[in-house]
Amino acid sequence: MADQLIVVDDLVVRYGTATALDGVNLTVGAGELVTLIGPNGAGKSTLVNTLSGIVAPAAGTITVRGRLAHVPEGREVFPDLTVDDNLRLGGWRNGRRGRDTSRIYEILPGLVRVRKQRAGLLSGGQQQMVAVGRALMARPDVLMIDELSLGLAPIVVTELVAHLRELNAEHGLAVLLIEQNARLALGLCSRAYVLEAGRVVLEGPAGEVAASPRVAAAYLGGGVSAP
Amino acid sequence: MRRAALIGGVAVVTLVIPLILPAGQLATYVLLGLAAIVTVGLSLLMGYAGQVSLGQASLYAIGGYTAGLMSVHGLPSLLGLLAAPVVAAAIAALVGVSLLRLRGHYLAFATLALQLILLSVLSQGDWAGGAIGLQGIPRLSVAGVEFADDLSYAYLTWAALALTLLVSYNVIHSRAGRGLRALATSETAAAASGVPVGRYRLAVFALSAAFAGLAGGVYAFFVGYLAPGSFPVLLSIEYVVMAVVGGLGTISGPVVGATAIVLLVRALTEFGTQPGMPSYAPSVLSYAVYALLLVLAMLFLPRGLVPAAREAAREAARELAERRGRKAPT
């Protein structure tokens, strides 16, 4: 258990009287690529928001070793600020000295061209890169990404996935990926959780989860062949 | 059943009070009642239509000046009294058509701006008596019976308040009322369910204006004299405090709120007029208290006294039932 960066134990989160997460257990280890899939409203974003400190749990524990960074659903860039400023603010928690953005431009060279542009004017894919780059500024050990592929063209998603693989392989970055595109998620990650109505209904190595009939039917389109 | 008994009891008590009050205090009774009438309308507006008005005193003023001007120019006083709510509602409807497109803080500004404009117009218009005001408004007389003493106005106010509460009750419990409640929580949801949002808002605005206008009309006859200085912006804020403290969206809330505030202010005026206090002390202390109450209410009792009291009563009843349940033999 020593290299578990995130340990979520029996987590319960409520919004008023509605229970969003009902006793969730989840771990992310160092250098792991873990995915959390499930239908809309299952509570996936709630889990990430709770890990990020934005939502307070009602019960259960969260143990975190190392730094977490959050790439929110829908990118959520600062539209009126430039790309460079967006990145700088990603380093907000690092204090005054930790806001140098040059490292990010090395990892994501596609941002160099647009560094002075207002983030609100960029394409979806570029904004996603900004959001990822912003999260990387915090020098995280785990990158939590909420809906990486939503609204993005496949070619853009491929490029982003390549970056993630590179970061994982060369820098040991762990990733917790929330993803609607189950095929993509199970292809990239080594372990998976399936969340439905606030509960983990299935977990295990990605291959096994993908092969399970329940997942195949609900999330992988049954017998439909890949495009 | 219990509620009917409670209402009946309150009605009887409030009817008897004017008879036992010392003569000097009847004016307080009347002014309290009038403030309650205005606040009932404001509470409907804020609680059910979800809109803040920082200029309700301007509608009070419009009612007063309507009744006053008509009487001063020789028209029967009863006509003036009946015209007051109608004119106030009409002006509100006219203004509301453009104004009610604004939301939230913009509407708050706009109602405030309108009051400032009205006050300026009244101060500078000779037809309204200018800054000095409208003098010599005759006493109200209905079918030859003159309302000559404070006691008669006390009962007139009681009747007007009762009427206002009755109308409110009917509006809230009507189909339109349900649509209003939907409006207060979510406009898009209400619109999606077919509630004619714009029309309802306008209607509530006009109704609250009618209430305020009626109160203004009674005020004009009671005091016999009107000046722009009687309707400052701070009066509008007073009404907001009463509405918030009492409880928005309840029927008894405005009355409770008005009573609490007026009595409190009375006590402070006593304190502030003691020897050694500067001349402006009473009003300043009142304003400090209004402000403090408003802030405290918004922070800690946002739903107001009446809902909070009801909650507390419900909690107590529940605990009592539990305790009894435990003692009961199984």
Next chain:
Amino acid sequence: MTDLVAYILTGLGIGAGFALVGSGIVMIYRVTRVVNFAQGAFAVLAAMTASTLLAANLPHGVAEILAVAVAAGTGLLVGAVAIGKPGTTPGASLIITLGLGVFAYAVEVLVWGDQPRSFPGVPGAIDIGDSRVPAHYLLIIGVTVPVFVALAVFFARTDLGKALSACASNRYAARVVGISVTRMGLLSFAFGGALGGLAGVLVTPVQQVTFDTDVTLIVNGFAAAILGGLTRPAVTLAGGLLLGVGQTMIAGYIGGAYQTEVTLLLMLSVMIVQAARRSTLQEESA
């Protein structure tokens, strides 16, 4: 012709005061989504404090700066009450600032009494052709311009300024990144207090301030903020200056009885036009 120049200079001076009040409102609204109805109180408080300090023989400049600091501190207090408690909606905060504004008014009367006050500003006047423009108006312009420039630089170049802008443009993302939105909100209130206070201190020598607040200053300050849609400082600045020049010209050429009413009507029209352009959905998500 020289009349015109004099009116413009005077108008810019007064307009600068409006712009300062308005930009305080805008600063607070952008970051917290709260309309600060206590903004006028900051101006009055600073003016009163300055007059007391000057009467106590503190030198010019020091007294004014201390007064502005007091206003900033008051702004911070107002902010703490209005947004400090988690769960307070912007609508409730608006009403709270209204209450605090009235409370400040009561405090002002209790401390300083109900007589109008003023204090001397920059002495002398400059001649432009046949007209004289009190030199103090030039001081107002001379202070306001660098202040606005400094603010622009602060927001564009410093990390703290960027963080404030971030809260204004995307609160959720700001929290994701670790910016304390509450702390930024309090900071914006302090700034708002300082800007309001600066307006009060600069304008009082040429327009007496009383306990029931200088209505002109506040109404026009709000109008300038509304012209800027409550979110655009540059438009607020331009609007404030325009209102100032407009008012002086109307007073000079036509007669000055109805200035405040004209401003109010203008403000109402602008709001209605702006609202007509906006959709209901957009308003609800704000």
